[in-house]
Amino acid sequence: MLTELQQQKLTRYFRVYDIDDDGRIGPADFERVIENVRLLHGLNAESPAHQRLREGYASRWDHMRTVADKDADGGVDVEEWLTYWDSVLADDAQFDAEVAVLESRFFEIFDIDEDGFIGPDEFCNFFSCYGMSAAMARQIFMDLDADGDGAVSHQELMEMAREFYRGDNPNAPGNLLFGPLGG
């Protein structure tokens, strides 16, 4: 069972994924992110790198459609999303696998200078690709970067992700990973 705080966090996460704000996560939302990431990396639409990017997101959507779209209507609504995460969180192996995939894809896409850390500008890029404001991203980055060295490592991001998905502490900075709750 998801706690109330987990439901709030996962609902926030849902809104981030539902970029076109139609109440469902579907292919159209993925298309928008792919296009934003393509522009971020300055990729030619015909390039192999763009093709790999598309394939990565396509397999992510395929996975989500298969496991989360229970009524098979081609979109994942918020109830289906919460049910999906409830089952992922109940299974340690599945949870670890899910977070590892998301974490490594995050670095692949947003660690633009490939130094192995996410800096404030890179974190802003992530928010922008999902249609959120850079000012909000900067504020949240300061909260996430607990030791204030201006960088978030792989390990720190993994910890935040675990805190975000699993934690039930209302004051944990990782709660803000996808923006303020309730917003």
Ligand SMILES: [Ca+2]
């Ligand atoms: Ca949508």
Ligand SMILES: [Ca+2]
């Ligand atoms: Ca559905």
Ligand SMILES: [Ca+2]
């Ligand atoms: Ca970096």
